[in-house]
Amino acid sequence: MKKDLNSYDYAFLVSMLGFILFKASHLNIPFFWDESWVYGPAIQIMADDGPGLLPSAMHEWISRGHPLLFHFLGGSWITIFGKSLISIHLFPLTFSIAFLTGIYLNGRNRYAPSVGFTAFLFMLIQPAFLAQSAMVLPEVMLALWVFASVASYLSQKKSAYVVFSTFALYTKESALVFVLGIILWEFLQILLYRNRRRNFFSEIGRSLYLLLPLVLIALFFVVQYFQKGWFFYPEHTGMIDLSSYQVKHKLGIYFEYLFFKNGNLAISLLLVISLGYIAVRRRIFYQKHGKELLFLLYLIVAFSIFSAINFFTSRYLMSVFPFFTLLVALGLHGLKPQRWMQYSSYAIIVAISLSFSLLPSKAHQGDTNMGYLDGIEVHQAAIDYLVENNYQDSKIYTHFLMINQLKNYRCRYLEQDEVFPEVHNNLSESIDLIVYSSFEREFDIQQIQEEHPFERIFRYERGKAFTEIYARVGSSSK
Numbered sequence: 001m002k003k004d005l006n007s008y009d010y011a012f013l014v015s016m017l018g019f020i021l022f023k024a025s026h027l028n029i030p031f032f033w034d035e036s037w038v039y040g041p042a043i044q045i046m047a048d049d050g051p052g053l054l055p056s057a058m059h060e061w062i063s064r065g066h067p068l069l070f071h072f073l074g075g076s077w078i079t080i081f082g083k084s085l086i087s088i089h090l091f092p093l094t095f096s097i098a099f100l101t102g103i104y105l106n107g108r109n110r111y112a113p114s115v116g117f118t119a120f121l122f123m124l125i126q127p128a129f130l131a132q133s134a135m136v137l138p139e140v141m142l143a144l145w146v147f148a149s150v151a152s153y154l155s156q157k158k159s160a161y162v163v164f165s166t167f168a169l170y171t172k173e174s175a176l177v178f179v180l181g182i183i184l185w186e187f188l189q190i191l192l193y194r195n196r197r198r199n200f201f202s203e204i205g206r207s208l209y210l211l212l213p214l215v216l217i218a219l220f221f222v223v224q225y226f227q228k229g230w231f232f233y234p235e236h237t238g239m240i241d242l243s244s245y246q247v248k249h250k251l252g253i254y255f256e257y258l259f260f261k262n263g264n265l266a267i268s269l270l271l272v273i274s275l276g277y278i279a280v281r282r283r284i285f286y287q288k289h290g291k292e293l294l295f296l297l298y299l300i301v302a303f304s305i306f307s308a309i310n311f312f313t314s315r316y317l318m319s320v321f322p323f324f325t326l327l328v329a330l331g332l333h334g335l336k337p338q339r340w341m342q343y344s345s346y347a348i349i350v351a352i353s354l355s356f357s358l359l360p361s362k363a364h365q366g367d368t369n370m371g372y373l374d375g376i377e378v379h380q381a382a383i384d385y386l387v388e389n390n391y392q393d394s395k396i397y398t399h400f401l402m403i404n405q406l407k408n409y410r411c412r413y414l415e416q417d418e419v420f421p422e423v424h425n426n427l428s429e430s431i432d433l434i435v436y437s438s439f440e441r442e443f444d445i446q447q448i449q450e451e452h453p454f455e456r457i458f459r460y461e462r463g464k465a466f467t468e469i470y471a472r473v474g475s476s477s478k
Contacts, residue, residue, distance in 0.1 A: 008113035012104050012120060019124060020097065023134045027089040030412040032376050033367040034315075035136040036401060038064060039074075041410035043091075043136060044083060046075030053170070055224040065233020067220055069170035070138040085412055089134045092141070096133035099144040100124060103322050106151045107329055111289075118329035121346065123322055125353040127262045128315065128368040135367060139318040142171045146178050146319045149213075150299065153182055154292065158209045165213035170220065173232065174316065177306045181299055183210050250308040257314045258300070258324060262369075263353035267328055270345060274331030285334040293330060296323040314368055365439035365465045374463040375439055379405060381460035382435055382467040383413045386420070394432040395422040399440035406435075427452070434470040445470070 031040035042062045049057070051072045058071060077091040103123055107116030123129060132140055145168035152160035165182075168175035190203045221231045259268040275293075278285045286293075300320045307316050332345070365375035383405060386392075396406065405413045406420040414420075424431065427448065434454055436445045438461075445468065448454065458469035 006113050008108070008117040012117055015121065015124065016097070016100065019100070019133075020093075023093055023096075026134050026373065027086045027093070029085065029089075029373070029376050030380060030405070031136060032372045033401065035367070036411045037404040037408070038062065039070070039138065040088070040136045040412065041408060042071050043074030043078060043088070044410050046071045047079045047083065051075040051079065053220075054227070055220070056227045060228060060233060065224075065228075065230075066138070066172055067170040067217070069167060070141055070172075073141075074136065088136060092132075092136055093134040095141045095144055096129070099140055099147070099322075102144065102148055102151070103325070106147075107326060110151070110155065111330065112333055115326075115329045115333045118332055118346075119322065119325045122267055122325040122328055122349065122353075125263075125350050126321055126325075127353065127370065128318060129321065131368055131370050131372055132315070132318065135372075137315070137367065138171055139315055142168060142175060143319040143322060145171060146175060147322045150178065150182070150323070153210075154295075162209060162212050166216045169213055169217035174303075174306065174310075174319070176214075176217075177303050178299060178319070179210075179213055181302045183207075185295060185298065186210055247305075247308045251304060254304045254307055254314070254317060258304070258317055258320065263349065264324075266349050266352050267325075270349070271328045271331050274328075274335040278331070278334040289330055289334070293327060296327050299323050300327075371463060371465070374465040375437075377462045378460050378465045378467040379437065380413055382458065382469055385458050385460075385469060386433075386435075387414065387418050391433060392418070392420055393422070394420075395424065395430050396420060396433045396435055397424055397427045397431045398435035399437050399442045400425065401440055402435050402437055432472055436468045436470065438464070438466045 030036065042058065045062060046052075046058060046068075051057075053068050053072050055063075055068070057068055063071060074088075074091055078088055081087045081090070100120055100123065104116040104120035107113075107119045109116070129140070145164050149161055149164035149168055152158075152164055165175070165179050169179065186207050187204075190200070190207065225231050258264065300323050303320050304317075310316075365371045379402060382402075386394075386396075386406075398406070403423050403425060405411045406423045409416040409419050425442075427434075427443070434445070434448065436443075449470070453473040454470040455473055456468055457471045458467075460467055
């Protein structure tokens with residue numbers, strides 16, 4: 001076996017080991033953003049109530065009406081391995097490792113080792129992936145199933161396609177875009193390139209397996225309708241905005257995020273240069289891979305358009321990142337650069353991308369950047385101060401995330417007997433304390449100080465993030 005390994009295999013194994021060691025230090029930490037008020041508590045509730053896949057297995061307020069494969073697997077995981085933070089974060093990290101491995105092996109075996117490694121490396125260094133790879137969010141798992149289903153479709157592995165597409169659909173409804181996109185693509189291929197010796201309807205019949213995942217997920221939505229009274233979560237469908245201005249605006253933001261932000265400008269330039277060069281000098285490359293390049297770009301555009309009519313968050317683009325990096329990897333492969341040029345491009349792009357993840361001057365406190373660690377630390381420091389000073393009986397005014405972290409022990413900032421019962425999202429004369437977070441910004445603390453008698457009693461900062469606690473002057477809230 002050893003003699004079958006090449007330099008790219010060794011580079012992959014070393015990079016993967018470095019990634020695992022890097023993320024190991026981020027396992028024993030509380031939850032942040034959507035994992036703190038939705039997904040982290042949700043899989044704990046799923047474990048407490050008993051894992052289930054039917055809509056009735058979880059209240060829609062915590063499941064957000066999504067299919068329950070992520071919750072089911074998460075609940076099953078912590079039922080087996082325990083509810084420690086390390087155990088819980090190992091759940092998404094395991095899928096992240098499988099995701100990266102799948103990208104490498106698909107590129108290596110289908111195209112060339114250099115293609116697999118380039119696609120893997122450029123996926124690994126994405127700031128959003130580095131952040132979310134151990135966060136209790138469904139996006140990486142969804143990206144794994146979507147990528148596996150697309151790879152299976154391209155390789156004509158029908159059973160694998162049905163399994164992975166069904167997994168994707170049972171993870172999140174947005175997978176419908178990819179499944180429907182594949183079906184439309186297949187239909188167009190039959191129309192344009194069908195074998196003249198075969199009947200049109202026989203070709204359609206050979207492709208009917210593509211519909212099976214839709215039939216299987218339809219069963220879930222039918223059951224959901226009878227159990228809940230709706231097919232799709234009304235709060236989410238209410239966020240759909242078809243106005244041309246909003247669609248164009250969000251589409252522009254998504255393309256900017258995918259192709260230009262967080263160091264991706266260098267990767268996009270590499271893609272344009274390589275594809276432009278081989279279009280002129282290596283046309284045989286397009287004859288061999290042109291259809292797949294177009295297919296990958298088609299999936300990226302289709303999902304971006306879908307995202308542009310829905311609730312906006314750049315986190316949802318995780319599923320198209322591997323298609324972007326595979327596009328770049330194929331372009332670089334067609335360029336056939338000398339080894340020193342290839343390795344130099346790796347070094348430059350890795351350095352640029354990691355700077356957006358790791359340098360304090362670049363980091364912000366969201367779930368698409370490693371700056372989330374700063375957000376967790378400053379929130380934990382403020383909560384520790386409140387606990388240590390026995391403020392549990394105080395009436396507290398604060399932001400959305402902090403409300404959940406103070407009231408819900410499943411967010412893992414507090415023990416179950418330390419929760420704060422009087423935490424509010426409106427300021428009144430009965431409020432004793434204000435907890436201000438620099439990155440939630442739901443109110444102006446300076447304006448409040450000008451209008452109300454509060455003084456600062458605590459401040460903790462890390463990087464660009466900080467939390468402050470203000471006490472009403474003359475209050476005896478302890």
